[in-house]
Structures are given as structure tokens and as C-alpha cells.
Amino acid sequence: MYLGDYIVIEEQTGPFTFQCCSVSTNTPFIAEIDPDKRHLFADHSWIDEHPSACRFLRPDGDRIRCTIHRDSPAQCKFYRCVIMRVTGTDGREIGTITGTLALHSEDPALRAIYDAALREIREKNPHAEDRLSEYLQKHGYRIG
Numbered sequence: 001m002y003l004g005d006y007i008v009i010e011e012q013t014g015p016f017t018f019q020c021c022s023v024s025t026n027t028p029f030i031a032e033i034d035p036d037k038r039h040l041f042a043d044h045s046w047i048d049e050h051p052s053a054c055r056f057l058r059p060d061g062d063r064i065r066c067t068i069h070r071d072s073p074a075q076c077k078f079y080r081c082v083i084m085r086v087t088g089t090d091g092r093e094i095g096t097i098t099g100t101l102a103l104h105s106e107d108p109a110l111r112a113i114y115d116a117a118l119r120e121i122r123e124k125n126p127h128a129e130d131r132l133s134e135y136l137q138k139h140g141y142r143i144g
Contacts, residue, residue, distance in 0.1 A: 006075060007054055016041070022073040029073055031056065037067040084133055086110060087142040101132070113139050 009031075011019040016033040033041045033056075040058040047055060054076075056068045066072055084097040086105065095105025095114075103114045117135040124131075133143040 007056070007073065009055055020073075022075060024075055025073075027073065029071065031068040031071045033067050034070055037065060037069075040065060041067040084136075084143050086136060089140055097132070110141065113141070 006023045008021045008023055009018050010021055010028075013019055013030075014032075016038055018031045019028065020031050021028050037058070037060075040060055041056070043058065046059050047053060047057065050057075054066070056066055056072075057064050058067055059065075066076065082096045082098055085093055086095040086097065088094045088107070088110075094107045095103055095110050097103050097114075101118070103111065105111060105114075113136065117132060117139075121131045121135060137143055
């Protein structure tokens, strides 16, 4: 949440596009708000209350989401925040998935489903992150 000091919006170049700079590496990049998150980005109330937060974060229910997930710089992609909590049918948390799409779980069944999910999804779409929770839910897991 505090990467606001590391990503600078230099210019808004379109309704949902921005010329940015990754301060830690002095690397420019273009960020476009993910189409499925534009409604979240349009609400500035939360970001106005959190001035040190990354300008691209927005609340979505009880979670905070990156609205430029596809275009986020390497420092964000490698940040190891938990983006999904996987709960078994008994209601017990059995794993977490971090921002690098790494599964942290001792459950062999979940690991097998997860590995199959990534293979299948990446074959269809190189931006697999958005489809991963949908795939796991289809196999009976709850995502939080």
C-alpha cells in the first residue's frame, strides 16, 4: 500500500492511461487502468484519504486492488503481498497466493489443481492472474 513513493504519475495521457516512472529504477512506463477495474479507479475517495498509498490502488469490498495489474512495474510484480487466500470446503484456510502468483500451501490436491490451472490459463491468456481465482473456485475452493 505504501508504494506511492515509488511510482510517480508524470502525466495523464488519456482517460485511463498515464505516463509513469518507477522511482527506484528510474524506469518510465505507461500504465493503463485495467478495463475490469475502471469503475474502481473512478472513485477517488479512498485514495484521497490515503495520500501515501500508490495512486493506482482502490478498495474492492474488503480487499485493496491494483488497478494497473497488467501494466504494473517489476517492483510491484515482485512484491509478495497475498492476493488470494484459498479455503477448503471445510472452511479452513489451506493456502495463499502472493503477488508473484506463487502458491504457499502444504495441500497436495490444491497444488495439483493450481499447477493445472496455471498451465491451462497461460495457454489461453498470458495474463493469467485475473482467471486464476475463477479456475480455483470452479474446482470447489473458496477465494478470499
